[in-house]
Structure formats: C-alpha cells, structure tokens
Amino acid sequence: MAPDPLRSKIVRTFKLHGLSLRSEGSTYLQSLLREADTSEADEALSRIIDVLSNLNLPSPVVDKTTLESAVSECNDDVQPENSDKMFNVVDIFNTPRYKYNYERKKLLPDTAPKSLFGCAADKARITKDRYWLIMQRTQRHDLFTPPVPGAISQSSKFVLQTVEQVLGQQGEHKHTIVLAMLVQIEEGKYFLEDSSSHMLCDLSAAKFHVGMFTEYTFVLAEGSYDDVNSVFRVTGVGLPPPEPPKITRNYFGNTNFFGGPSPTCVSSVQVLRDIEREKQDTMFVFVSDVWLDQQTVLNKLKTMFTGYSKHPPFAFVFFGNFVSGQSHKNTVNKMKAGFKALADILSSYPTLCSDSYFLFVPGPQDPGPGPVLPRPPLPASIVEPVTKRLARARMCSNPARVQYCSQEMVLFRENLINKMCRHCIKFPQRSEELHVHLAKTLLSQGHLAPLPLHAMPVYWSHDHALRLYPIPDLLVIADKYDAFSVSATDCLLFNPGSFPKSNFSFKVYLPAQKKIENCEIAT
Structure with a gap:
C-alpha cells in the first residue's frame, strides 16, 4: 500500500x-x-x-x-467580549511547578506530588530549587558569562565559584565571588551555604549594597578565604542581578510558568496584545485595608463608587484586613455585617455590578487557617452576601495571580517592609528609600518571601507559588507602609498604602499605558 x-x-x-x-x-x-x-x-x-x-x-x-x-x-479566536480569555484569576494552589535541570539546562515540569502537609523532602527542595533558579540566571548575566576568546577587554568579567571550590583553594588567598545563602548554622555566626558545602564568613568589614539582607537571602559575597582561621573574609555583599522576563523567555520559550488556562505565556498571544492596546480606558483600582466595620470607610467607598459609576473600571481590587484593629472577639460576625453593608451599597450602582470585577485578597489578620503562605480565599460563609449579589466577585488567595490580556499580575497583602527590616542582618542604608531596597530584594530573589521559615511560614510543597520567575508585569505589595511605586527590570511594583491611614488614598493602574495614578478621596 x-x-x-x-x-x-x-x-x-x-x-x-x-x-x-x-x-x-x-x-x-x-x-x-x-x-x-x-x-x-x-x-x-x-x-x-x-x-x-x-x-x-x-x-x-x-x-x-x-x-x-x-x-x-x-485556533484561539479571542474576541474583546470573551472575558474568559482576557481575564483570569489563577488558582494559586494549582500553579505549575518547574524545576531547573542543570544537565539539560532547561526548566522541566516537577511531577512530585503537592500535598498541603509536605514531607522533609519538600522542605529540603525549597532552598535547593531557589538556589538553582538564581544560579542559572546569574551565570548567564553579562558580568559572569565566560570570556570570549580573542576579545579585546575582559576586565569587567567575574568568575563565580562554589563554596566547595573556595575551600579547595586554601593557601592561595584568592579574591573571589561566591553565590550562596546567608544562614546561621551556629548561633551568632553567619555562614555561606550552597548546594556543595558551607563555610564560616566574617561580615565585620563588608560593604552592603542596595537591598535587604536577611537570613536565607541568596547573596553575591566578594572576599577571600583565610585558611589559618578557616573563615571567608567578606569585603562586599550584593544581591544577584535580576533578569528581565524577555531574556528568560529567550532561554526557556513561551511556556506558561504563571498558571491559568493558556498552555503558553499570554504575552506571546498577539490578539491579546492588540486588545490590550485598543482598550486605552481600562482601569484597575487597588484599595488596601478596607475596614468594613468602620462607617467612615464605607462612606468613602460609596463616594468612590459614585465617582466611577459612569465609567466603571475593569476591576476593583480590595485587600484586607477587612476588620480594623489587631484582633476582635467577634471578627467573623463583624466581617459578615461588613460584607453585607458593602453589598447593600453596591446594589445602588448597577453599572458597576454588571461591568466591573471585584477581587478580594485576604489580609494577615483576616479569618483563615493561619499565617502560613499561600493563604486560601476568605471563607465562603463570610463573603456570601457579596458573592450572592455580585456575579463578578472573585475571592482570591494571598498571594493572588491575575492575568489580564497579555499581562501577568501578582497581588500580595503582607507587611513586608516591617518584617524585612526586623530580620535584616544590617539595616539598609538610607541613601535609598526602603521601598527601593525591597523592590531590589524581591526581584533579585525571585520570591515573595525571602525570609526564614520561622519568620514567614510557607507550605513546603507550595513554595513555588510565591516565585517571581519570570518576573511579572505588575507586582502589588499591599503594605501598611506609606504608598510607593517603583519600576525595575520591566516590572511595575507599587503599594497602594493603607486606605484609612493615608487620607483615603488608593492607586489606579492603566494596563494599556502601563501607568500608575495616585488617587485620593477628598475629606
């Protein structure tokens, strides 16, 4: 035949x-x-x-x-009215997990089971996976790529070494750079540790560059090994350079590392980029610390809704805490009453209810299974008054991942600046604003929680859900710290600030222009 x-x-x-x-x-x-x-x-x-x-x-x-x-x-025939393709809230507990394969130089799907209650192997995998993601990214940076034969000048090139290689050069006192994790193996003594070994380090004469350096932070430590005292004397400590998402895509293709229905990265879908450019008036409104038990806050929200009723934003994003104060005996009842009051207010604005999405991200003090990250959405029994009346209400996890057209957004409600400063080995130099140090650290570490597990607990088998690799287009850190915005490594990072504590200010994001606007409700 x-x-x-x-x-x-x-x-x-x-x-x-x-x-x-x-x-x-x-x-x-x-x-x-x-x-x-x-x-x-x-x-x-x-x-x-x-x-x-x-x-x-x-x-x-x-x-x-x-x-x-x-x-x-x-065959994807995305149309402007097809919101299923334009907009998705990703289930954080079902985000894809990838592991870097050093031999093949590729990010491959990690098929290990993801149980909420992980085993010891899951805990060990956390630091190992973080290390290899940062190492492979740093090795291909311009500063660390191998010298090109015949090049005129190679003076700007540096050689990365492992801890094991440094320990093997005893007696040479060679000045070198090591990528390793700062950790206290013994109380009061800091060590540099990587996948090969660990060594005691002396930070007394070290110059710390921009960033927040805590335990479990991966750093570039510059110095030389003193074999007499068996200590690595550090002269400079910096953060590994972050990598723009376009470069990451060049190496690993358009695989969807973010999560959602698309098998490929949404930034590669031309029709989504076209829709994004056409919708110049699309807005996302971000409000943090929405205290629904405070009548003043509810009144200001009503004023906000009145202002937006004629031109509804694409989405309102409300961050907790949704009840004021640190703790209450009747928190659940107050939250139920607060969400009912919010639903009653919104019922007076039918255009907002029909045209806008409403996203709710829980705060650290909101009811839930505890402070372990990632946190699931608010309990259905509490938010029922809103979900029954608003077809477009979305209860998000913390952190939350949101895809709008060709953009990837990460939303995180945590008082990160306070926590990072509290656990810093050396307080950041005030020549830069604290939020600049924070942005540099998060993007460099490629992770939302670059802290010891006792300071910021994480479900061991879901640590990958907190990764920032590839770097998203938008990163919102809803912090009680003063509002800020900063652009770095093709990423917009901002904090809307505490709504009740900042004269009722909030932020508006325009995706088509990739622009942040500062807004405030007049008193």
Missing part, C-alpha cells in the same frame, strides 16, 4: 524541526488537515510548529495531548 502523502508531509515537517510525532498524533493531524488544500495545510503545520517550539518540551517526542494544546492555541 502506498504511503499517505499527507501523513508523510506531517512526519517530514516535524523531523525538519527536530521533533518526532507519535502515531496517534499524526493520525490526529491527518484528520484535521484532510480537507485543507496544500497552502492551508502548510500554513497550519507552520503555526503548530511555532507554538511547539515556544513550549519548554521535556522531550522532542510530541504526544497527542501536547499536540491538542498546540492546535487549541493556534
């Missing part, structure tokens, strides 16, 4: 691009392209290959499931 020409073309096209197609996959493509003419089939195959090339495939062998995802991406 003569071979099917279409099947031969499919197999040949995949082979030309270094891919191998399983038999059920080729049969699936045959059924799809059977009625297409030659030019249409060639164009369809080309688009499918492009999508597969942008995926971080664990193997060159393509199965039917992967192929169906690629075909679905090619």
Whole structure:
C-alpha cells in the first residue's frame, strides 16, 4: 500500500524541526488537515510548529495531548467580549511547578506530588530549587558569562565559584565571588551555604549594597578565604542581578510558568496584545485595608463608587484586613455585617455590578487557617452576601495571580517592609528609600518571601507559588507602609498604602499605558 502523502508531509515537517510525532498524533493531524488544500495545510503545520517550539518540551517526542494544546492555541479566536480569555484569576494552589535541570539546562515540569502537609523532602527542595533558579540566571548575566576568546577587554568579567571550590583553594588567598545563602548554622555566626558545602564568613568589614539582607537571602559575597582561621573574609555583599522576563523567555520559550488556562505565556498571544492596546480606558483600582466595620470607610467607598459609576473600571481590587484593629472577639460576625453593608451599597450602582470585577485578597489578620503562605480565599460563609449579589466577585488567595490580556499580575497583602527590616542582618542604608531596597530584594530573589521559615511560614510543597520567575508585569505589595511605586527590570511594583491611614488614598493602574495614578478621596 502506498504511503499517505499527507501523513508523510506531517512526519517530514516535524523531523525538519527536530521533533518526532507519535502515531496517534499524526493520525490526529491527518484528520484535521484532510480537507485543507496544500497552502492551508502548510500554513497550519507552520503555526503548530511555532507554538511547539515556544513550549519548554521535556522531550522532542510530541504526544497527542501536547499536540491538542498546540492546535487549541493556534485556533484561539479571542474576541474583546470573551472575558474568559482576557481575564483570569489563577488558582494559586494549582500553579505549575518547574524545576531547573542543570544537565539539560532547561526548566522541566516537577511531577512530585503537592500535598498541603509536605514531607522533609519538600522542605529540603525549597532552598535547593531557589538556589538553582538564581544560579542559572546569574551565570548567564553579562558580568559572569565566560570570556570570549580573542576579545579585546575582559576586565569587567567575574568568575563565580562554589563554596566547595573556595575551600579547595586554601593557601592561595584568592579574591573571589561566591553565590550562596546567608544562614546561621551556629548561633551568632553567619555562614555561606550552597548546594556543595558551607563555610564560616566574617561580615565585620563588608560593604552592603542596595537591598535587604536577611537570613536565607541568596547573596553575591566578594572576599577571600583565610585558611589559618578557616573563615571567608567578606569585603562586599550584593544581591544577584535580576533578569528581565524577555531574556528568560529567550532561554526557556513561551511556556506558561504563571498558571491559568493558556498552555503558553499570554504575552506571546498577539490578539491579546492588540486588545490590550485598543482598550486605552481600562482601569484597575487597588484599595488596601478596607475596614468594613468602620462607617467612615464605607462612606468613602460609596463616594468612590459614585465617582466611577459612569465609567466603571475593569476591576476593583480590595485587600484586607477587612476588620480594623489587631484582633476582635467577634471578627467573623463583624466581617459578615461588613460584607453585607458593602453589598447593600453596591446594589445602588448597577453599572458597576454588571461591568466591573471585584477581587478580594485576604489580609494577615483576616479569618483563615493561619499565617502560613499561600493563604486560601476568605471563607465562603463570610463573603456570601457579596458573592450572592455580585456575579463578578472573585475571592482570591494571598498571594493572588491575575492575568489580564497579555499581562501577568501578582497581588500580595503582607507587611513586608516591617518584617524585612526586623530580620535584616544590617539595616539598609538610607541613601535609598526602603521601598527601593525591597523592590531590589524581591526581584533579585525571585520570591515573595525571602525570609526564614520561622519568620514567614510557607507550605513546603507550595513554595513555588510565591516565585517571581519570570518576573511579572505588575507586582502589588499591599503594605501598611506609606504608598510607593517603583519600576525595575520591566516590572511595575507599587503599594497602594493603607486606605484609612493615608487620607483615603488608593492607586489606579492603566494596563494599556502601563501607568500608575495616585488617587485620593477628598475629606
């Protein structure tokens, strides 16, 4: 029997691009392209290959499931009114987990089970995975890439060494740079630790650069090893350089590391970028510390809703705490009453109820399973008055991940500046504002909680849900600290500030312009 020409073309096209197609996959493509003419089939195959090339495939062998995802991406006919594609709130407990494979130089899906109550192996994996993500990123930075043979000047290049390599150079007193984690293995003594070994370090003469340096922070330590006293004498401490998301994508393709329904990164979908540019008037309103038990706060929210009623924002994002004060005996009852009062107010604004999304992110003092991150959404029994009346209400986890068109947003309600300062080995130099130090630290560490687990507990098998890698387009840190905004490494980072404590100020984000606006409700 003569071979099917279409099947031969499919197999040949995949082979030309270094891919191998399983038999059920080729049969699936045959059924799809059977009625297409030659030019249409060639164009369809080309688009499918492009999508597969942008995926971080664990193997060159393509199965039917992967192929169906690629075909679905090619057939994506997103329309402006299709909010399912434009806007998604990601389930933080189902975000994809990837692990860096040093031998293959790739980020591969981590198939280890994710239990809420992790085992010892999950705890050990936290620091190891963080280390390799930062190490592979730092190694390809311009400052640390290997010298190019024949280049005129290599004076700006540095060589990264592991702790084990430094310990093996005893007697040479070589000046070197080590990427390692700061940790107290013995009380009152700091060590530099990486995947190879650990060594005692002397920070007394060290110059600390911009950033907040706490235990469990991965640092670039510059200095030399004193083999007589068995100590690494540090002269300078800095943070590993962050990596713009475009560079990350160049190395790992458009795999969706963020989560959500799309198999590829949403920034690679042209139709979403087009919609984003067209909707110049789209707004996200961010309000933190929405104390629903305070009548003054409810009155100011009503004033806000009145102002936006004629031009509804795309979304209101409300951060907790949703009850004032540190603790209350009747917190749950007060929250129920507060959400009912909020629902009553919103019922007077039908345009907002029908056109705007309402996102609620719990705060540190709100009812829940405790201070361990990530926190699940607010209990359904408390927010029922709002969810019953607002079809577009979304109860988010903390942190929350939100996708709007081609942009990825991370929303986090935590008093981070206070916690980071409290655990700093050396208080940041005030030549820079504290929020600049915070932004530099978070983006450098690629993580929302670069603190010891006793200071900021994390579910061991869900630590990946707090990663900032690749760096998102927008990072909102809702902190009780003064409002701020800063742009770094292709990321906008801002704090809306405490609504009741800052003269009822809040922030508005314009995605089409990637711009932050400061707003305040006049007293």
